[in-house]
Amino acid sequence: MNQITPPPKIEIIPSSAPFSEAQRSWLNGFFAGLLSDAPTPLSAEQGAAVMQGADADDGEAPWHDQTIPIAERMKLAEGRPLRRRMMAAMAQQDCGQCGYNCHDYSEAISSKAEGRLNLCVPGGKETARMLKSLYEEIDKVPAAASTPSTTPTAPAPVAEPGRSRDNPAPATFVSRRLLNKGGSEKETWHIEFDLSGCGLDYEVGDSFGIFAKNELGHVDQIIALLGASHTTQVRGRTLREVLTDEVSLAPAPDSLFELISFITGGAQREKARALAQGDDPDGDAATLDVMAVLQKFSGVRPHPEAFVEALEPLQPRLYSISSSHNATPGKLSLTVDCVRYVIGKRKRLGLASTFLAERVQPGDEVKVYVQKAHGFGLPQDSKIPIIMIGPGTGIAPFRAFLLDRRATGSVGRNWLFFGHQRSSCDFFYSDELNAMKTSGLLTRLSLAWSRDGDKKFYVQDRMREVGRELWSWLAEGAHVYVCGDAKRMAKDVERALVDIVAQHGARSTDEAVSFIGELKKKGRFQQDVY
Structure with missing residues (x-):
């Protein structure tokens, strides 16, 4: 029997090219399948250009516009690298509530330097769902084309207290003053903070991050719907404490519907599964916060520990600063619209706005941070109009x-x-x-x-x-x-x-x-x- 000699291994990408062995192997196989004639090996520089092309785009982000709905943004990003499609899923506000801007948050997720997919507060559930769907593609993308760089991402240094959402500082609440006069349909407050104790400063154009607490009456109603005691221990604290300042009680996350689908059956299970997948079987999905879900599935009582694990972390809220550190050092003010509305017969409250308008008291310390502005500030030349x-x-x-x-x-x-x-x-x-x-x-x-x-x-x-x-x-x-x-x-x-x-x-x-x-x-x- 004649021995069959295997075809020579084609080396299009040389060993000197700046790729890992796995990346080089994938690229060699990819180009070998495209080329029928014997190829000319690429130089290291040419290989780098190919690698860049595998993940390149035109550098523009036409979806980076807060006024474009997410469906249109995703269409604009079709055919772009995964990290760019992830950027299109963001709310496009560069508000900093996630701890990044939209571009950097998407880069961090796509490189697996950031695993939290629910940090985009203004994007809400639709952004989190889209990111979850896109995140599942990461392992399907060949290593050579998944990220713009093969260099491991270094962990971000911990910011000074009060300079990031991950390391807030305590500021003292001073006062509130209603800005509207009688006859107004609005409720807008001028809010004052004292920063002298935490040593924070800021520039005009920056925003102020507030870690508010859930309203206690709302928390106690949820505990009652669970059939639990407010002293039940969860995460080393009482259930009441955890629900007050650790988890969001606003729009119900998909994970809560998933939990309910695991512990119930029949029509309720099917309904919970549908809601977890983004469907709207009863036409009320947009109105379902955590309490409304417990009322909707009134016969289901999750264990408090499992219930808390199914909720999203409580996110900070950002407000534009309405004062100048140069004018009043150590003082900071906000201009806040109080959010109150009714769905059905139940009054809903904006988390941070009502916290600032009525729940926090003068002298109380609040966890805060300064979010530096991204391209929003006075011109350097003070003579410019x-x-x-x-x-x-x-x-x-x-x-x-x-x-x-x-x-x-x-x-x-x-x-x-x-x-x-x-x-x-x-x-x-x-x-x-x-x-x-x-x-x-x-x-x-x-x-x-x-x-x-x-x-x-x-x-x-x-x-x-x-x-x-x-x-x-x-x-x-x-x-x-x-x-x-x-x-x-x-x-x-x-x-x-x-x-x-x-x-x-x-x-x-x-x-x-x-x-x-x-x-x-x-x-x-x-x-x-x-």
């Missing part, structure tokens, strides 16, 4: 900007667009702003009240009215800032800016869009939207 657009609580960072410019003696002109529902009861910081206008610090103050007339009138409408002057400021180098609602206001404001540039800058619509895009690239158009 700024245009600030911040209706409602969006005024927070712009109050800080104005206080800081006054404290540092900045000479740049300042134009504020502020709006809300009614001038008589919703004009936040009216005395301060009018005084700034009188002193000349606030060059222009343009107001818009949506409920004062027969027709709703918003900040973007006011912008169009004064479009010629606004274009003049832009032409003279002004920086533009927008703070507030991402889905409606921010989109409408940007559209108004495009129209103003087109009309008063003698440009086509496409040219005006490009002009605004250039402002963003140069850091002259910055947003803090949520």
Whole structure:
């Protein structure tokens, strides 16, 4: 019998190329299958280029826009590397609540440096579900194309106390003051903290992370639905303590539905399984927080320990800082809308907003941290004029900007667009702003009240009215800032800016869009939207 000689092993990727043996083997096999003729071995530099191409994209992130729904973002990211699709699943706010920005969080997950898939607070359940689905692809992606680098990720250094969500510091709650007057439909508070004890400072544009506690009455109702005692020991603490400050009682996680499906049967099991998979059998999934789930499956009583394990960790909440460290060292203020609403017959409460509005008391210590801003801050040159657009609580960072410019003696002109529902009861910081206008610090103050007339009138409408002057400021180098609602206001404001540039800058619509895009690239158009 003639001995069959095996074909020679094709070495397209040389041993000098910067890959592991497994990666080199995979790439050799991949290219051997594509090429029928004997290949020319690649140099180390060529191999590196191939490796980069396996995970490369064009460097752009068209989905990085808070106003685009997740389904559209994922479509924009189709065909991109896994880490880029993970980025598209984020909420696109670069808010820092996860401890990263959107790009870095996706990089950390895809490289397995970060295993927590539920840190994106604004993205909520839809982001967590998408990340979970994408995470399952990691082991299916060949090692050579799974991450942009084969170098192990070094553990991040532990930040100083109060500089990250993972190492908060204690700050003292000082006071709260209602900003609305009688007749308002809103409840907005000016909140003061003393930072002198923890030594924190900050820059205008930064955000403040608050670790709030769940409302005690809500906690006790959940314990009653479990049929448990509040003194039951869980994780070395009482059940009441754990439910108060360790776990989220807001939208129910899929893991809670999974737990219920394991300990029940029949129609209830099928319903719990469907909810765990993101289906909505009864049309009420969007309203199901932890208490509503226990009420929906009223005959099911999980063991307290298993119940706690099925819940998500309590996440911090971030608020734009509305004060200046240069103006009031050691002091910090926030401008907070209190969230209260009713579903069915039950009142729901915003976790941190009601904590700050009623539960925390003067002198209490609260776990906090400063989240540095990502591309949102005053221009380095204090002579540059700024245009600030911040209706409602969006005024927070712009109050800080104005206080800081006054404290540092900045000479740049300042134009504020502020709006809300009614001038008589919703004009936040009216005395301060009018005084700034009188002193000349606030060059222009343009107001818009949506409920004062027969027709709703918003900040973007006011912008169009004064479009010629606004274009003049832009032409003279002004920086533009927008703070507030991402889905409606921010989109409408940007559209108004495009129209103003087109009309008063003698440009086509496409040219005006490009002009605004250039402002963003140069850091002259910055947003803090949520």
